[in-house]
Amino acid sequence: MPNASKILQPGTPAPDFSLPVTPDQRVTLSDFRGRPVVLAFYPADWSPVCGDQMVLYNEVLSEFHKHHAELLGISVDGPWCHGAFAAQRKLHFPLLADFEPVARQYGVYREHEGTTERALFVIDGEGVIRWSYLSPVGVNPGADGILEALESIDARAHAGSPSDGA
């Protein structure tokens, strides 16, 4: 069973990282400051459940973009593997190769398996985690929780920020 007690909770600053997306390109979390980031940890490329989850998010990508959110998939697979997986599934978002593993800092690393948990984080434009969710590793969590979290961030921005639209 996943250990839900250690996953980083809402209100926690998201640990920064810089990870490869291709053999010669890296993505740095803090580069996305100013807009939300959806961080989707999944155990592995190619396993059928994972494929479904990333394929689903690929289909919902335009909804994430309505909230100006960036989606990042992240697993311990290498950039070459990610490249082949993304091409085969026609994915339009980056897959990060977590060789460090960053997952440990987020409380979602499976030490015995050497993979990440299946876990979701929605991070706001200030780099603070606003929602986190740990799914049983065999269950694709869907996208409903992510969209609700993004809406809640939008509502907060509209309520609290006089600079909005300025």
Next chain:
Amino acid sequence: MTTQQGTLRPAVSVEDHVLGPADAPVTLVEYGDFQCPHCARAHRVLPKVLKRLGDRTRFVFRHFPLGESHPDAIHAAEASESVAAQVGEEGFWRMHDLMYDHQRDGDDSLDDAHLIRYAGQAGADPSMVALDLAADTYEQAVKSSFMSGVRSGVNGTPTFFINGRRFEGDWTSVDAFAAALESAAT
């Protein structure tokens, strides 16, 4: 923030495509994609399951076309809506069955030409369906069904909901699926 994941929303209404009695104790909702091979497999399992339950189950189909993976899925969904608008719910279900039955005929078995042919077989005027596809008449209806699925926690195709809760069990076995519905009926 509390999120009730995997809860059907909105609930089944007159807007839905429904088979079976409105007062059945079990409502089974499928979010499906006409070009998805797993959905075609479910289509072969479902009649046996529904037959076992009889009047105790009503079955609802909602669209969840994965257009990036299945390039013909969105038009297939739109074609079924066009047929439903022309000839009613019986036509919708005939079109639904025809598309799943022919899904694996070939690579082009759900292209527009084939969809229009099935629509004719389902009792619709093929030229009207062709116009609806060209004009994207039912694009929003299909998109709205898709988004209701996303909101409900659909996590692939097919995804089933039994009495409003996402079903995580085995739908590939008639016995297991029927047992899950039986337990919801009591």
